[in-house]
Amino acid sequence: MNDVHSNPLLKCKGLPNFSNIFPEHVEPAITFLLEDLEKEFSRLESGVQPTWVSLVEPLDQISARLEWTWGVVSHLVMVKNSPEWRKVHEAMEPKIVAFSSRAGQSRPLYEAYVSLKSGSDWATCDVAQKRIVESYIRDAELSGVALTGGIKERFNAVQIELADLATKFSNNVLDATKSFDMDLTTKEEVSGLPPSLLSLASQISKNAGMDSTPETGPWRITLDFPAYGPFMQHSRRRDLREKVFRAFVGRASEGESNNNPLIERILALRQEKARLLGYNSFAELSLSRKMALSVSNVENLLEELRAISFDAAHREFDELRQYAKAEGAAEGTDFQPWDAAFWSERHFEKSFGFTDEQLRPYFALPNVLDGLFGLTRDLFGMTVEPADGEAPVWHPDVRFFRIYDDKKELVASFYLDSYSRPQEKQGGAWMDKCIGRAKGIEEGKSIFQKPVAYLICNQTPPVDDKPSLMTFREVETLFHEFGHGLQHMLTKVDYPAAAGINNVEWDAVELPSQFMENWCYDRETLFGMAKHWQTGEVLPEEFYQKLLTARKFMSGSGMLRQIHLGLVDIELHHRYEPGGKETPSGVRRRLAVHTTVMAPISGDEFLCAFSHIFAGGYAAGYYSYKWAEVLSADAFSAFEEVGLENRTAVRELGFKFRDTILGLGGGLHPMEVYRAFRGRDPESKALLKQAGLLKQ
Numbered sequence: 001m002n003d004v005h006s007n008p009l010l011k012c013k014g015l016p017n018f019s020n021i022f023p024e025h026v027e028p029a030i031t032f033l034l035e036d037l038e039k040e041f042s043r044l045e046s047g048v049q050p051t052w053v054s055l056v057e058p059l060d061q062i063s064a065r066l067e068w069t070w071g072v073v074s075h076l077v078m079v080k081n082s083p084e085w086r087k088v089h090e091a092m093e094p095k096i097v098a099f100s101s102r103a104g105q106s107r108p109l110y111e112a113y114v115s116l117k118s119g120s121d122w123a124t125c126d127v128a129q130k131r132i133v134e135s136y137i138r139d140a141e142l143s144g145v146a147l148t149g150g151i152k153e154r155f156n157a158v159q160i161e162l163a164d165l166a167t168k169f170s171n172n173v174l175d176a177t178k179s180f181d182m183d184l185t186t187k188e189e190v191s192g193l194p195p196s197l198l199s200l201a202s203q204i205s206k207n208a209g210m211d212s213t214p215e216t217g218p219w220r221i222t223l224d225f226p227a228y229g230p231f232m233q234h235s236r237r238r239d240l241r242e243k244v245f246r247a248f249v250g251r252a253s254e255g256e257s258n259n260n261p262l263i264e265r266i267l268a269l270r271q272e273k274a275r276l277l278g279y280n281s282f283a284e285l286s287l288s289r290k291m292a293l294s295v296s297n298v299e300n301l302l303e304e305l306r307a308i309s310f311d312a313a314h315r316e317f318d319e320l321r322q323y324a325k326a327e328g329a330a331e332g333t334d335f336q337p338w339d340a341a342f343w344s345e346r347h348f349e350k351s352f353g354f355t356d357e358q359l360r361p362y363f364a365l366p367n368v369l370d371g372l373f374g375l376t377r378d379l380f381g382m383t384v385e386p387a388d389g390e391a392p393v394w395h396p397d398v399r400f401f402r403i404y405d406d407k408k409e410l411v412a413s414f415y416l417d418s419y420s421r422p423q424e425k426q427g428g429a430w431m432d433k434c435i436g437r438a439k440g441i442e443e444g445k446s447i448f449q450k451p452v453a454y455l456i457c458n459q460t461p462p463v464d465d466k467p468s469l470m471t472f473r474e475v476e477t478l479f480h481e482f483g484h485g486l487q488h489m490l491t492k493v494d495y496p497a498a499a500g501i502n503n504v505e506w507d508a509v510e511l512p513s514q515f516m517e518n519w520c521y522d523r524e525t526l527f528g529m530a531k532h533w534q535t536g537e538v539l540p541e542e543f544y545q546k547l548l549t550a551r552k553f554m555s556g557s558g559m560l561r562q563i564h565l566g567l568v569d570i571e572l573h574h575r576y577e578p579g580g581k582e583t584p585s586g587v588r589r590r591l592a593v594h595t596t597v598m599a600p601i602s603g604d605e606f607l608c609a610f611s612h613i614f615a616g617g618y619a620a621g622y623y624s625y626k627w628a629e630v631l632s633a634d635a636f637s638a639f640e641e642v643g644l645e646n647r648t649a650v651r652e653l654g655f656k657f658r659d660t661i662l663g664l665g666g667g668l669h670p671m672e673v674y675r676a677f678r679g680r681d682p683e684s685k686a687l688l689k690q691a692g693l694l695k696q
Helices: 023-046 052-079 083-104 107-118 120-124 127-142 149-179 195-207 225-234 238-249 260-276 282-287 295-326 337-352 356-362 365-380 472-489 511-521 523-529 541-550 555-574 584-595 624-642 647-662 670-678 685-690
Strands: 181-184 219-222 383-386 399-404 410-419 430-435 438-442 445-449 452-459
Touching (some): 052 083, 052 430, 083 149, 107 120, 195 356, 225 238, 225 337, 225 452, 282 295, 295 584, 356 541, 365 383, 365 523, 472 511, 472 647, 511 523, 523 541, 555 584, 624 647, 624 670, 647 670
Parallel strands (some): 410 452
Antiparallel strands (some): 181 219, 399 410, 438 445
16 A cells, blocks of 8 residues: 555546545555655746746646545545545645645745736736736735745644644534434324335435334434435424424534534634734635625625515515414414424425425436436537446446537546435535646647546435435536536636636636526426436426426525525624624524524524535635525526527527636636626626515
8 A cells, every 4th residue: 555656546637546545545645745746846946937838837737636636535535434534634634735835825936926927928828827827826925925934834824723623523514413313113203204205214224224114114314414304394293303403403513523612713713814814804805806805795785685585584484384373283373493394395285286295206316317418418519428337436326427519529527426325425515626627738748638527416315116206406406516517517718727617706606506506497408307207207287387486485585594694604704703702603693683584592503514614615605605696597587588498599598608607717707707698797686586586
């Protein structure tokens, strides 16, 4: 294992050989790689010239090797989490952060970039190259390149500690999620649960070594969302709903996996980092490289949406209470948070006459993939073909696909890891980069590196002899992540620093993903994939019409929740003072007065599992979902304006979307990219109309 020449993590190009990569490869690979890259970096610094070829391209090559190796390690920690993978990741991460800080704080390279911008070669750079140079200068300044002495040492120490805390936060959430389970043994305890959940709960029991069947049990309920979500929607046992709800919102808030101390420390360190760089708050630092630019711009948008959705959300919850009261339930006079999903589902069923469970048989994963890939062909002129067995995978359920253009030339590839595996795989869904698009020279020959993406979901797995039968929300999630993947894979930018989602402002990066969700409601797309997995029967028209109407169901509540989280995030990173009288949980409860319908209950420590802002990339950026949703709804309205039934016009507009939003990546400011597609600035009207909240 110590022979670096045979270490699969030092391949640094092409598809990783996952079947031969183990935790014991990590330390020798990273140690060797960092030593080698340090030598290359020092040589670059000593002989640097302020030209694109002698400055930017060699730095890209250094970055690419590190990104490839550490990217594989980080990926496997997310999808094959184990004590062994955690240990090596935690041991090596400080060294990765230290090298990144060293590179980001290189004074010779920074000065060379500044010279390039002011020199004679600047006129020969294209728009994307100029944006890359300007972004490097900005990012170097935000990485502490101007800091010296003890201040610089302290800044670097903060960076290393923050990376370590983020990893610990994420691991604590995973551990806390895994630590809870509830075994149900009687028919009365599973009253109301649909067959799909009984099958899943039985499968979980069998995986735990129990003798179980969907008909007789026992049935195990966990906090993993494919089990948690349906249980909260359907269980008639209010006491059990309360038990599961309290466990879910209290995750990682006590014991060995208590994230409360980590939250305080993370917020304090982020504030310190911001002030070391001359910013008043971490939010101001974060927004200096986002599309929104300022806290006031963020808060103005969120307040505009809050003012509209707050009253709507209250009306929606009043309807739920009245419905429960009319049904003679105790919840009619004592409505609690663990009642919301259950009564929302009952009210939905009465209002629209169908359930998630009735729709599941029409959304088998193979059919959904056919629909998604058909849309990709019709909208963007790209053909997706399965290539299972052509690439090593990290789990037998993982699939591999290739994308071809209309000339049958290979454009990109992607892995799809669809199913929930709560014992080893982080929850949620995401897209990540395996390989980025790039052009370069290798051994005197011109090479072109085609992009490869990881698409990760956590949907309901196949149970018994059935394929994965998806909820409609899981269908939307798959389309969402594929949208991210398309921006990574269909980029036309050949410079690694601006290809795909690289160098795209964080609050614009959700535009393609949320845009793709809209197509789940498009008639032709939906009927192309909504076919009963056994009979082949197409989804009845009445269900389609109800789906369109149901899209607006509880929309005020859904929007208000996102606004609540976005405002809490901004407040914690802008005005909150760590160590003061108010706790982070207290901040949330204060803001909840005007951003929730029901205040958080005692024991609701949701922040302790809020990985987006404490272990992901959304710190002072959670508002991005709403910011980008305005962009995506407005972009989709362009297709509605030409008529969704006019597939010739839709295809023409789809090609334009491909060549601008998906193709230009980070080579142009997102507002300019958006204008290139839409011909104007974005407006919030389309989003409010889509949600049924537009005031006439």
